[in-house]
Amino acid sequence: MIVMLVFCCFNTVQAQEITVQGTIKSTDDGMPIPGATVIVKGSTKGTVTNFDGEYAIKAKMGDLISVSYIGMLTKNVPVTSKFMNISLKSKSQDLDEVVVIGYGTVKKKELTGAVSQLKADDIERFITPDLGSAMQGQIAGVNIAASSGEPGAQSNIQIRGITSLSGSNTPLFVVDGIPQEGDPRLSTNEIETIDVLKDAASAAVYGTRGASGVILITTKKGKEGSMKVDFGTTYGVQRLGQGIALMDASQQLYFEVQQKKNYSAAFDPGPTRPEWLTNNNDLRDVILVNDAESKTYNLNVSGGTKNFTYNVAGGLFSADGVLVGSSFKRYNGRASTSYNTDHWKINTSIGFIMEDRDRATNNLITDAIRYKPYFPIIDGSSDVFYTEEGAGGVETPLNTLAQDLKRKDNERTDKINASLSVTRDLTKELSFTTRVGANTSSQIRNIFRPKYTLVDLTTGSSSVDPLKSGVEAQSSRLSVFSWDGTLSYKKKIGKHGFDAIVTSAFEERSYQEFYATRNGVISNEIEVLNNAGQDPGAYSGVNYVNKTAGFIGRIQYNYDGKYLFSVLGRRDGSSKFGKDYRWGSFPSLSAAWNVSDEKFWQPLIGTVNNFKIRLSRGTVGNDSFDPYQYSSVITGRRNYVFDTNDTALTLGSAVVSYANPEVKWETSISNNIGVDLAFFKNKFTLTADYYVTKKQDMLFPVRLPGSTGVVNGEPQNVILNIGNMTNKGLEIGANYQQKIGKSKFNLGLTFTKNTNVITKIVDGVDIIYNPNSQVLGDPATVFKVGREAASFWLYQTDGVLKNDAEVTAYNNLTGGTPSQKGDLRFVDQLTVDSDGDGIADKGDGVLNDQDRVYSGSGLPDFEMGFNMSWNYKNFDMSMNWYASVGAEVINGTKADAYARFRHADLVNMWTADNPTSNIPLAKVRTHRDSSGISDLFLEDGSYLRLKLITLGYSLPKSVSTAMGISKLRFYVSGQNPITFTKYSGFDPEIGGNNVAQRGLDLSRFPLTSLYSLGVNVTF
Structure with missing residues (x-):
């Protein structure tokens, strides 16, 4: 009886809650960890450590306490006493850190391919709707350049150089295991990790979709514990940097007098209206908006139990453009859940994105530059436009700029993506996972050109031209459905580890597009097609379906964690090819040796604690071209020429493109050797890779002779497998971290060098001019054997004839x-x-x-990124620098300002009174000196940019707790505040929309600096 009574009392004591307290420290240096999360597993109880790393929480004896902190390994400890000090180990110091590799994960120590990873902290600091901008300079081997400074514009991303001459160079994005169509446009606050598969052996698992590399995005998921709420908001203003140098009114008049004196006596300088002589206007003051606002709001709610977790995120990004009439607004939301039992795991995710964009007219900057400073100010508020003196209705800067300011261009994009994955553990070693994904993207674009009255300032006559006003409407819809099923087997037998998968994957992409335009607007108050009465309008439509299928097998083997091997085979099929060439096989092999695990290395382990050598060889196929190339396309409503004098037109059906039923897979073969090093217990880490990628049977559109009969105005090309190309490169990524007292800092460095060479185009042809690279009407770039893709091919100049x-x-x-x-x-x-x-x-x-002659290209010789973060007590600071060295830029904006007699250089042009000048005498715009394809306008595009600097302060824990919140942080930041460059244009970072336009500055939307205030709150 006494024994039973004692036993019952003991159980009662066991069941009672006690206050468990202690300190959370780092195993690295023994320093306390402030802000660590401490929860009692299986309950809603939780707390956060204070500045000294101390915690206190109610728990029962035997309960499991879970401690987690960013960058540290989570630790679960049973409650055994009232006082418990717990030490956490840094993730960077443990090679068990998991890396996503496609259809699975692998421990970092067992990785055999070239894979780089970014975490949420690396990208969340950036205030941008563009993921590429946040990644720039942070991953070696990934070239990222802004395509435009327009609000919401996407960056151009290339992994290990140019991968296609005619198709897309954009890598495949995979979100939570589901392949996407292009950039998924996620908010940086939705993302947990980004893993970049750079070598073909790693990317080959995704087949043809991974031909340009793969970016794997893992979104944030809920964690076991009480509900956690994170809220952040920012407010900022945008500023323009340098611009092109133009003449003011006095300089313009002086130049025109000199032009009359030295070139054309018939030229009449200056305005003929005397009252204009007092004007000194710069239309850039009208079209450019300084202090354009930017606002963001982000909310994240997460939590869960042992079996069920959830995460819900939402946000708003809003920015006005620095060009008048431009703006961008994006709403995003995502909900993810995870349900786990002993044998089942079910993950769901659904997200939406709504983007609303007002675009400025493409020619707005160009037309403003052409506008002479003695012209009157135009602000676009009137429906009455004026012509230049005596122009008689001809398009002149007076009315073209007015049209630009009145024109409206709105684009609305809606995206929905959803995924479901189910995993069933069949045995301890065997499991089956199936994933289903659906993505839709709908876009509607409306352009409105209002009607206006044109008044001739000389005669006073007025007119309304209905063809100058009109409405354009475009709508498109892209739907992507994907499914994959994976059987996974993992087994460890003694020192032998096996990990194998067998996967089948299917994807269907369907696209529809419709475009219509009508002229002759009836009322400027109604901006729809039916408000335009001029028929016939122009109509066009596109509708296609493309399907791909793949069968994958992968075996990974390691012996004692030292010797690692991976073999992958993929069989791909694409409906873009004819029936005899539809399927292709693409094998890959990789291996690694953890040298530091060998016994002979142990004397060095205190200095070099990790040393791994990696080798890989991979093959990937590419089908990056428009569908139905294996079949000729015939369309109706075409005017066909039958008369020998090309005058008799007959309406009917006609061939608009010819077939190539023998077009086959473009193939990339990539070899990679890499090394991973870690020194002094991972305080300093270094990763280096050297690769050679050879492209064979490149897909390229070859122009057909006119005798083939293709209708005029249609693409007279046929897709052929004609070329070869090579990319060689070196990538280095280094990181150093240190704690000194209560100060902690981290330094990161990336270095990227890629050399691209075209080795073959087609027999008998070694150069092709790119029609999409025109500067003032002439193509500036070429595909040339022995040179990099899209090389500048320019006339060389040698000063001025004096x-x-x-x-x-x-x-x-x-x-x-x-x-x-x-x-x-x-x-x-x-x-x-x-x-x-x-x-x-x-x-x-x-x-x-x-x-x-060859004059360089828009591709840099090398790139570097430098990233730094520093924490001291409650203060934090971070900086991101990026450098691009060796790229050339053709300053097309300057070329146009020369040709339009507006550039400030022309004040000092050669004249009889200024005979030593090397600036040519301005003549007519058609003179060859005004050509945009001479090296006169070629400039060094190298630059060093401070991409981001952030300074933050977090309130002491005691203060935030008293306010009922877990954490409160305030910060200020500057994005692109400093750029060092010799380039004389708006900005040297010229991405271009395709390979042919890389490095061509054609009066594009300028990049800006952004200065922001922000606050983050955690409840």
């Missing part, structure tokens, strides 16, 4: 149209072999395409 002797000598050398004093001296390249020795030693006396 006296009669130079003019005579030059004209005798070149022949053709005689040059005059003040003209540019173009170099007549050595193209003629005069003595028969096989070496060109003389020019041919004609200025033509043979005199254009």
